[in-house]
Amino acid sequence: MPLFLNDDQTMLRDTARDFVADAAPVSHMRKLRDSKDETGFSRDLWKQFADMGFTGILVGEDHGGLGLGHVEAGVVLEEIGRNLSPSPFLQTAVAAVEALKGTPHAERWFPGIVAGETVAALALDEGAKFRASVSMKAERSGNGFKLTGAKQFVHHGHVADFVIVSARTAGAADDQDGVTLFAVPKDAAGMTARAERLTDASLAARIEFDGVEVDADAVIGEVDAGRKPLDRLLRAGRAGAAAEMLGVGAGAMDMTIGYIKERKQFGTLIGSFQALQHRAAHLYSEMEVARAAVLKAQQLLDAGDDKADAAVSVAKAMTGLATMLSVQEGIQMHGGIGMTDEYDIGFYMKRQRVLAELFGDANYHADRLAQAAGY
Amino acid sequence: MSDLETFRSETRAWLEANCPPEMREPIRSEKDSVWGGRDQSAMTPAQKQWMDAMGAKGWTVPDWPKEYGGGGLSAAEAKVLREEMARIRARNPLSSFGISMLGPALLKYGTEEQKKEHLPKIARGEIRWCQGYSEPNAGSDLASLATSAEDKGDHFLVNGQKVWTSYANYADWIFCLVRTDKTNKHNGISFVLFDMQTPGVSTKPILLISGYSPFCETFFDNVKVPKENLVGELNKGWDVAKYLLGHEREMISNMGLGGGGKNPLIDGAIATIGLDHDGRLADPLLRAKIAEFEVRSKAFAAQSERFIDELKAGRAHPAQPSMMKYYGTELNKSRHELIMASGGSDNLEWESERSRGGAPARDWLRTKANSIEGGTSEVQLNIISKRILELPGA
């Protein structure tokens, strides 16, 4: 398989590009922020995503989805990133769908996801930095489990129809085994979500689980063997976050290069200054390399290749590095106007920071690769 | 089985039978590269066997047409061959300016006679080529070159001096830029080929900071070059030169890839520095730098694959080799900085046996030229900003 988009994928990209730029450009996000909206995204837009078929990209045709892959999901995510469109797409249509695929939960949740009616949230983080360890407890109780603990950085956690939670059914925090993944419906007693607005104006919740009772059928996959669906979720989520971040970086770069082609100082276009040209060309190179890393990870995921996991870490780390450069150079090359709230470039900086933290930052993934290589 | 799968299993079997074990060891220093040429006395038996076997199959140049000594493989088959070679860590059988630079230019601009004459010899490693572009006063500003070629009816008379001509002292033939019209900077340059044994050609090696002397000053004193050795049109050599430079940059960018398999940098660091009780390199800052380097180099490997795929499909931007050259060479320089930092004083030994004659240090010094040869990093960035990003001129 060549490492570029095929004709169908290119067509999907063009469709997604037009659709997202039209339905949810940066001004859409600005409006949500300015109106102090309390959902964090537009339900109406989520429905439109469904009408376009996007919400079912990774859902099999037997469940009414398109049965496509991570490359296609990434194509949509890149456009979401480019337009900074607030959307539950990454968490719901990508990460949650991958976790639930092939389990009985698919019957229950996929129709709503495909229809653009259902939103999922991922309650994984127990501290301010993503870690692989899981401390939150799930004790056997009746014919089910009782969940106790707290999670944070849960996007859409306060409005989601169900929350995917990682908890420990055996062993100690750092153990691989003994983790179980649960799908908890939003009305579960004892679960309280408090949403906080983040730097990028998105909303993420801290969730308290105070002896939340769930049935045995809330378990995703098998008890004590939740790493399996969790790893599936994380691989998909990371590749997706990398794709969205790529869009953020590309959007910031395009905006910046457009700006230096128009802005005049000293009687000339600032884009003709070699000091800026060289930095722009360097940025372009970093973004190209990041783009390749993302596509490689997605293709390996779609092929079910066992090199996919490492490739996903490369993609998440590389996009973290490249897009950080993109947003920083973005502000710098815009000069003073780049610091104003009125101008959009600052939003890219904020969004990049949030996506960089999601599912492990660049350092986390570089470290993961180093450990796998034995140093 | 699909045709491609059949091809893969046949290729695998053929490589298994024909690639000597010594040629499956990673390249450990510049000296392990095989350059072919008329004088093959310096080659080891394994090197020669491997080059000849691959050359006879046309697999030194898998995607060139068979009639010119190539393998005639499709892009997909060539990719399979690369993958199968990487699988057994087979060394590149032949390093050659003929393959990576002149060949593509001849395929595009050469006459039928020129292709038939030169390409098969390049493919089989029989003739070693060097590149006569740079002059003392024409480096980054290559088009200001002055070496002259006077029209003498059936031949050109070439006079002048080239510099930085890599391996000119070992080369059999040279592809050379000469001035055929003094009144027109870019449209007064022609592209000619000639034998380095032609009377009037002389070379003088230049010693590098690495202690190696891979390149020369090259002098031309009334050198007679037959007219049929002109490639492309008279005074239109700049087009050929630029096309060739694209391929040169593409080749140089591969340096960013390092070898396949596990990064020897990591083993080196573990050997000298050791692991702490958590199994991590005991120098946490160096570990972090190596890890970030690994991210970039793995991502760059993906980019190289993407670039080749795009190139083969005719989708790459024509200036994209500049990006590859820039990134790959800067990456390779940082790899060798890390190798030196990991090896510590072991890697500083200049002539000892254990350092294989100072290979780590010499290779490290050699890489500093990566961002100069084939057009400097600054020049690549100029090209990216003007031609890809379309930023305004000064």
Ligand SMILES: Cc1cc2nc3c(=O)[nH]c(=O)nc-3n(C[C@H](O)[C@H](O)[C@H](O)COP(=O)(O)OP(=O)(O)OC[C@H]3O[C@@H](n4cnc5c(N)ncnc54)[C@H](O)[C@@H]3O)c2cc1C
């Ligand atoms: C190891 C090695 C092998 C080589 N092999 C060959 C060979 O086989 N054949 C051959 O013909 N040549 C060869 N070269 C020559 C090489 O192509 C030139 O050295 C190169 O093009 C740079 O030219 P220069 O050395 O004259 O530097 P200069 O052009 O004098 O440049 C000096 C500095 O100024 C910068 N600079 C120049 N112009 C600009 C600009 N417009 N904007 C910004 N910065 C600028 C450069 O980037 C550089 O940093 C080789 C060089 C090396 C080091």
